[in-house]
Amino acid sequence: MKKNLKFIQGNEACVEGALYAGLDFFAGYPITPSTEIAEMLSIRLPQMGGKFLQMEDEIASMCAIIGASLTGHKVMTATSGPGFSLKQEALGYAIMTEIPCVIVNVQRGGPSTGNPTHVSQGDVNQSRWGTHGDHAIIVLTASNHPDVFAITVEAFNMAETYRTPVILLFDEVIGHMRERLVIPQKGEIPLVQRLKTEVKRDVDYHPYLPREDGRLPMSDFGGIHRYNVTGLFHDMWGFPTDNPQVVHGLLRHLVDKINNNVHQIARWKEYFLEDAATILISYGSSARSSLHLVKERRARGEQLGLIELQTLWPFPYGMIRQKCENARTIVVVEMNMGQITHEVKLAVHDPGKVFLANRIDGELITPDDIKKIIRLIQGKGV
Amino acid sequence: MPIKDYIRERFFPHLWCSGCGHGIVLNALLRAIEALGINKSNIVMVSGIGCSSRISGYVDFHTMHTLHGRALSFATGIKMSRPELTLIVPMGDGDALAIGGNHFIHTARRNIDMTAIIMNNRTYGMTGGQYSPLSGFGTLATTAPYSNIDHDFDVVELAKAAGASFVARSTTYHVQQLTDILKAAIEHKGFSAVEVLSQCPEYFGRKNKMGTPADMLEHYKENTTTIGSKKKQENPNLLERGIFVQKQIPEYCSEYDKIIEKAKKAVEGKTE
Amino acid sequence: MEKCRIIFSGSGGQGIITAAVILAEAAVLYEDMMAVQSQAYGPQARGGVSRSDVIISDSTIDFPKVIQPNVLICLTQAAYNAYSPLIRPGGLLLSDEKFVNTDRKADARQIRLPMYATVMETIKKPVVFNICVLGALISLTKLVKPESIMNVLETRIPQELLKMNNEALDLGIKMGTTCFRS
Numbered sequence: 001m002k003k004n005l006k007f008i009q010g011n012e013a014c015v016e017g018a019l020y021a022g023l024d025f026f027a028g029y030p031i032t033p034s035t036e037i038a039e040m041l042s043i044r045l046p047q048m049g050g051k052f053l054q055m056e057d058e059i060a061s062m063c064a065i066i067g068a069s070l071t072g073h074k075v076m077t078a079t080s081g082p083g084f085s086l087k088q089e090a091l092g093y094a095i096m097t098e099i100p101c102v103i104v105n106v107q108r109g110g111p112s113t114g115n116p117t118h119v120s121q122g123d124v125n126q127s128r129w130g131t132h133g134d135h136a137i138i139v140l141t142a143s144n145h146p147d148v149f150a151i152t153v154e155a156f157n158m159a160e161t162y163r164t165p166v167i168l169l170f171d172e173v174i175g176h177m178r179e180r181l182v183i184p185q186k187g188e189i190p191l192v193q194r195l196k197t198e199v200k201r202d203v204d205y206h207p208y209l210p211r212e213d214g215r216l217p218m219s220d221f222g223g224i225h226r227y228n229v230t231g232l233f234h235d236m237w238g239f240p241t242d243n244p245q246v247v248h249g250l251l252r253h254l255v256d257k258i259n260n261n262v263h264q265i266a267r268w269k270e271y272f273l274e275d276a277a278t279i280l281i282s283y284g285s286s287a288r289s290s291l292h293l294v295k296e297r298r299a300r301g302e303q304l305g306l307i308e309l310q311t312l313w314p315f316p317y318g319m320i321r322q323k324c325e326n327a328r329t330i331v332v333v334e335m336n337m338g339q340i341t342h343e344v345k346l347a348v349h350d351p352g353k354v355f356l357a358n359r360i361d362g363e364l365i366t367p368d369d370i371k372k373i374i375r376l377i378q379g380k381g382v
Numbered sequence: 383m384p385i386k387d388y389i390r391e392r393f394f395p396h397l398w399c400s401g402c403g404h405g406i407v408l409n410a411l412l413r414a415i416e417a418l419g420i421n422k423s424n425i426v427m428v429s430g431i432g433c434s435s436r437i438s439g440y441v442d443f444h445t446m447h448t449l450h451g452r453a454l455s456f457a458t459g460i461k462m463s464r465p466e467l468t469l470i471v472p473m474g475d476g477d478a479l480a481i482g483g484n485h486f487i488h489t490a491r492r493n494i495d496m497t498a499i500i501m502n503n504r505t506y507g508m509t510g511g512q513y514s515p516l517s518g519f520g521t522l523a524t525t526a527p528y529s530n531i532d533h534d535f536d537v538v539e540l541a542k543a544a545g546a547s548f549v550a551r552s553t554t555y556h557v558q559q560l561t562d563i564l565k566a567a568i569e570h571k572g573f574s575a576v577e578v579l580s581q582c583p584e585y586f587g588r589k590n591k592m593g594t595p596a597d598m599l600e601h602y603k604e605n606t607t608t609i610g611s612k613k614k615q616e617n618p619n620l621l622e623r624g625i626f627v628q629k630q631i632p633e634y635c636s637e638y639d640k641i642i643e644k645a646k647k648a649v650e651g652k653t654e
Numbered sequence: 655m656e657k658c659r660i661i662f663s664g665s666g667g668q669g670i671i672t673a674a675v676i677l678a679e680a681a682v683l684y685e686d687m688m689a690v691q692s693q694a695y696g697p698q699a700r701g702g703v704s705r706s707d708v709i710i711s712d713s714t715i716d717f718p719k720v721i722q723p724n725v726l727i728c729l730t731q732a733a734y735n736a737y738s739p740l741i742r743p744g745g746l747l748l749s750d751e752k753f754v755n756t757d758r759k760a761d762a763r764q765i766r767l768p769m770y771a772t773v774m775e776t777i778k779k780p781v782v783f784n785i786c787v788l789g790a791l792i793s794l795t796k797l798v799k800p801e802s803i804m805n806v807l808e809t810r811i812p813q814e815l816l817k818m819n820n821e822a823l824d825l826g827i828k829m830g831t832t833c834f835r836s
Binding site: 005007032033117172173176177178179180285288289291292295364366367368 | 679683689691716
């Protein structure tokens with residue numbers, strides 16, 4: 001048996017990816033179906049000298065990781081549904097103060113306490129707009145364990161690159177399912193380390209003065225520079241201001257640093273698109289059902305293709321528009337009431353050819369479910 | 383180091399109303415830090431939201447102005463990752479005990495080494511004088527126009543019950559005692575809760591006809607006494623000031639270091 | 655190997671989820687195959703009808719759940735009643751004599767073995783019942799080698815319990831082999 005060959009749950013694959021990326025501080029609160037992440041990190045982090053904290057609630061966990069990140073650590077929290085709602089306030093704080101962190105949401109059925117042990121993809125829009133105020137956000141997902149591992153590493157890299165919270169939006173099926181994972185060797189996936197300021201001790205340091213490329217070098221809080229951090233609109237020193245010019249400039253910066261880099265942030269996989277008359281678009285566990293169907297129907301000569309999204313936000317409108325140009329029908333397969341379907345309709349020239357194939361009863365949508373819906377769309381009946 | 387070297391002069395004048403007690407708390411805090419001789423680069427101040435929380439902007443430490451009620455949670459993350467730093471968390475009464483009440487009791491329970499200063503002015507000043515969990519039954523506020531029917535917390539009793547290893551109370555009238563208490567609180571290894579009665583003449587004082595700021599300070603003088611004093615025995619209604627709890631119990635960061643040792647040993651045992 | 659889709663069903667506490675994980679892990683870690691394992695979560699895992707799905711294959715597995723099993727294991731009557739209609743024609747339905755009456759007509763090979771009774775008779779520990787079931791399963795299906803199961807067990811249970819588990823596995827293998835011949 002190879003030492004780096006594992007047969008583990010998706011939640012564990014996420015933990016392995018996070019540790020590979022350099023995670024050394026985690027705070028969380030138990031909630032199904034994400035709890036395994038906390039349990040496993042409570043074992044693994046102290047073994048490496050890292051810190052694991054179980055806080056009094058999800059709010060406190062989110063705040064604790066932000067505090068720890070500011071001092072120079074790679075941090076993560078993990079939660080689900082109701083806990084994700086509680087994290088929204090501090091998520092906005094991390095956006096405003098540009099503090100890198102990774103938030104895992106293993107989705108379960110909602111709203112409210114919902115359907116804790118069953119799958120759903122109902123938090124797609126919450127992950128985009130859950131915290132108040134205008135902002136940009138990076139939301140990533142994956143459908144199998146090697147990808148869960150890789151996208152988790154990517155989440156840490158993007159959090160450091162853009163100095164922003166990154167949300168990993170998994171689902172119950174992916175989180176709990178056990179599957180094969182070969183852990184990459186050290187160095188196989190490049191890691192992004194925090195961009196540190198070069199400003200020397202006792203020299204005036206401007207914690208919120210971005211470089212020309214938009215990146216913001218950091219000084220570890222508690223280190224050689226004393227500065228202020230606030231969730232209020234702030235100037236280049238990090239001091240509260242309501243100066244309209246500064247307020248405008250900061251909000252533009254927060255949005256532009258992500259939305260101007262959609263091409264860098266967009267991750268997706270494509271299958272059989274060349275001649276596809278019908279293109280499925282899916283993500284997370286429903287992408288597995290979609291791929292199963294696509295392979296099965298291709299074997300029978302049907303012109304079916306699949307785009308599997310790994311970056312959900314910022315939504316890759318341009319990519320979708322281009323890839324779907326020649327498709328007669330686009331079917332978005334997701335386990336909600338059409339949250340990504342809505343974006344796909346915005347992306348393509350003819351929204352009339354975009355349909356939703358969904359399931360919202362807590363069960364994983366099956367290849368057969370999708371097949372029947374496609375036949376209905378095509379007017380062939382089930 | 384002169385006191386003025388601990389402040390960020392360019393961010394003055396401060397936003398507190400004239401007569402507000404919070405400046406006195408700032409003064410006492412800086413004197414305590416000066417007396418302890420702590421390097422200002424080793425101090426982190428984390429605050430939440432409210433009049434009191436603005437204190438973090440004025441001091442030349444590492445300062446983090448966070449969310450309403452959540453300062454202790456941010457501070458926990460910082461302290462756990464940099465245990466060698468001195469953490470000071472100034473909070474308002476609504477900040478610490480309404481929206482942040484849960485974080486307050488749990489941070490106390492963990493006994494993580496930091497000093498929470500609850501600047502109790504019995505109102506939400508920044509939003510214009512609404513009643514707080516410390517306003518008290520029968521007081522008036524902009525959201526209690528007919529009289530407040532909420533009973534208040536006793537911060538000291540609450541902190542004791544929550545397991546804080548250092549609990550004290552003073553007022554903005556008793557500046558010398560306040561400085562001494564803050565010194566002891568900062569030096570204490572563990573969670574320190576210090577309640578400071580700090581007057582809000584603008585809202586609480588005006589609504590409840592407490593008179594001028596000087597009258598309010600006078601009120602603190604008249605209505606409080608040192609712990610276990612003769613005056614207290616004669617008049618049980620007086621509020622006690624001083625250090626109520628000061629005990630050494632295992633501190634969170636130190637205990638976590640032991641967990642790391644245990645975990646590392648467990649791995650070594652396995653690989654052998 | 656063609657895809658094999660297995661449902662383990664029984665009641666919480668019988669160890670069926672553990673058995674499913676061990677089987678799939680053995681296939682992946684020691685036989686270089688692909689496998690996915692999933693299970694019903696929540697109160698079912700602690701009582702009531704409990705279920706775990708395993709797919710083993712030599713190529714990528716996309717849809718991870720089992721809709722029509724080739725192999726169905728039922729360790730309670732309730733599980734049998736609930737899942738026996740799902741089995742693929744020509745599949746294998748393995749059940750235990752003590753817990754299940756195979757009174758239904760299924761288009762499948764129904765094998766009912768005295769696994770629980772044998773374990774209680776010879777080892778006297780109900781905790782290894784699931785390992786005996788695994789033994790019977792691998793001898794009937796040749797999904798993985800017994801050594802691979804033991805390899806997994808070595809990483810999961812204390813040294814002193816290995817012998818007992820090995821015995822249980824052998825008991826199951828024997829029962830499976832015998833019924834093959836008959």
